[in-house]
Amino acid sequence: MSRERFSITFMSGPLDGKTMEWTVPSTTKPFVLPIGRAEGSAIHIGYDSQVSRIHANVIYAIVDDLFFLEDLGSRNGTHLGQVRIPQNERVPLIIGELFRIGRTWLRIDPETVEYEDDFDDIPF
Secondary structure (H helix, E strand, O other): OOOOOOEEEEEEOOOOOOOEEEEEEOOOEEEEEEEEEOOOOOOOOOOOOOOOOOOOOEEOOOOOOOEEEEEEEOOOOOEEEEEEEOOOOOEEEOOOOOEEOOOOEEEEOOOOOOOOOHHOOOOO
């Protein structure tokens, strides 16, 4: 079962704590988020000189409800945890796992559960 929304949070740098959220389109095609210094990147990291203009992609395989991280031949590498992933390769990305683009750490956030405020039924 695929999700309707997901978010990615900056875990370091001047945008530390900033969360970006996306609505997943109604399609079976993978949802691709380009990351880089280039204007117009879905995840724009313009302040980090170690980030290539077109550095990497986060890919959400909607049908399988799986995420992937793909390096696009970047000079300084794309890291999953402390491990540099091979250039031009796609690796599975687990929700909550930290990944690094240049010097910037990011994380796909776990889904948050919203609770209804239904305290009227509780006897006090």
